[in-house]
Amino acid sequence: MDYWKSGKFPYIGLVGDFDWQERFGITDSLEGFRDHYRVNVEFPWAKDIADKARNLTVSQPVFPNLAESFLVTSGVQESLKHAFEVFQDEREQLFRSAQENLDYALRHIVPPIDFGRLLLPPNLRDYSDEVSPAEVLDFVEGEAIPMYLVPRGRTAIRLIHAETRSERRAILGDRYTTIIDDCADVLEACEHKIIRSEVEFAVEALEAMRAGYNRTAQGMLTVLLDSIVGSFYPGKEKRTITNRKKEHDPPELLLEMSIRESLVWLPIWNAHEAFWPYKGDPVPHYYSRHASVHAVSRKQFNKRNCVQALMLVTSLLGYANHLACSLD
Template sequence: MPDTPEREEPGPKVAGDGPAPGQPEYAKAMRDAIASMPSVQQLLADLRSPVASAFQIPTQLQNLATVTTVLSTDALRALRPPANFTQLPDYQRILTNLAPRISFPDFAELFRRHQPANWHGTTGDGVKTMDLIELARAGWPSAWVPGPKVLRALALAAPAERGQVLCDHEKHVLDDCDAVLAEVVSGPSEVQAGLLRQAVAAARQGYHAPAQAMAASVIDTVIRESVSPWRGYNDWLRLHPDDDDFTIGQMRYMTTMAPVRPALERFFPEKGDPVPEAFNRHASTHAVGDVQYTRTNALVGVLLAVSIVREFHAEYAEQVEDGSPEVKGARGA
């Protein structure tokens, strides 16, 4: 006698769920529900944007965030699937098996821990993490200093207005620098931190040119010390490419160093190149004058020097905590 296929007994009808099994409309309702369900790829795409926005996650980090969020029942509910979604119990199981069980809150905390401290309280209400990274790439220090208030103002300002934002908030900028430098109390960056405190004091008194000159010298010294043996600025730039190929653990360092690239742009007066108007290490040393030496450039230079010194001190402290202190060096070297 041939086997008779077993039939699954229909479950009880839930009010509001549509026609019950056995009714003529049931088969059509099921077909319509399945046809209208998003694909797994679409689920990932739908989840990616709100999750990344909520946690301020850069584009290159969104895939991991998306996969982990797929495992969240709340996130699945937020997608508002078709009414008969609950009649397909295997769908949740299939999604659950797509990736390892990773705790999304733990990932969010990991992401936050590798941000510069001044980013906490900066993002949100129109400012995203990528805005702060792009700000740094454009030559405006955004890691460690300035504090959230000034950093938000910079991120929200039009590019042409950012210099005025720094000048309008000069006292806050210098206070933020002093507060961060006060954290550098030992290690190989302690001397540079002391010299930068003098630069901050000079700027408070209106002596912006000496402050800028000191900042440019400190920047030159610390980046030279970060690569051993030193082979020149082009080699440093090669070790610090301007791209998105960085991990969460490298994000803080990458953002700290991003403004160094425009500050190292070369120009050749003998070839007719104009003196750069934005802060520039070469021009601060070899083109002293009222084009390069400005109040805005002095504040940018001090911020950048403080940012780098604080980053190197953080790396030194992390190495000491790990029990293996080493000479600070360029990431990826």
């Protein structure tokens, strides 16, 4: 899937408008170029023309024919030709000097911009040398594990580099406690009033997990996820998010999203993989919203699936908080 077709990049505008000459400290260099041009090109050229003009003896003859006219004016032509040759040489030298100064500025003055780092979510920006934005997008396209805000960078790197779903689930179990802590930090930072109620329920589920009631928490988090998704997409579009058919590519709604939005919504879409008990679909061992609601069982309700549901809710609430704060 080509995530770049939409041309939407959430970090465009991060730097903002500014005066490039001043920002990169090359104003002085450009002034130097202009001084060099005036001293070494304009002044010598003008002086050369003036000297040659003084040496010319041109009266006001009556030209009997074009041949005589050409002979009289040939001296002026030669002077102008020589002057323009000097000007061309000086111009080429100036441009070479300007290019050398600009190359130096780009190498030594302008700070390098790591665009890959800017495109990564905040929890992964310190790991731009270990993972690329394309790898993160590829991961969330196929998993119901979010990468936006949670989990912490080192855990996220382990999950992305794991080769199988079994390995990823093992990591979820191994990092169960630290992932809860990561989610607690993000939820604590969600201060906007518009999501206050949802954050309270998420924190209550999180505390239930810490107390050992992960099944209770998974039920709460699954219902809460439904509620928040419905707040974002109250109409027919909700079915686009909550109706993930097996072996189908993401819908156009998701393809048109920015990178940040994709990191939030693709895992939620994957968590809504089709599950039809009456068709004989087996209960999956990995987290499934539909199985959690329609097939309550020990196979579906477990610590790994619970912490996965917590991550989905936390990532979505963190995104909602950021969006609401930016619109204030």
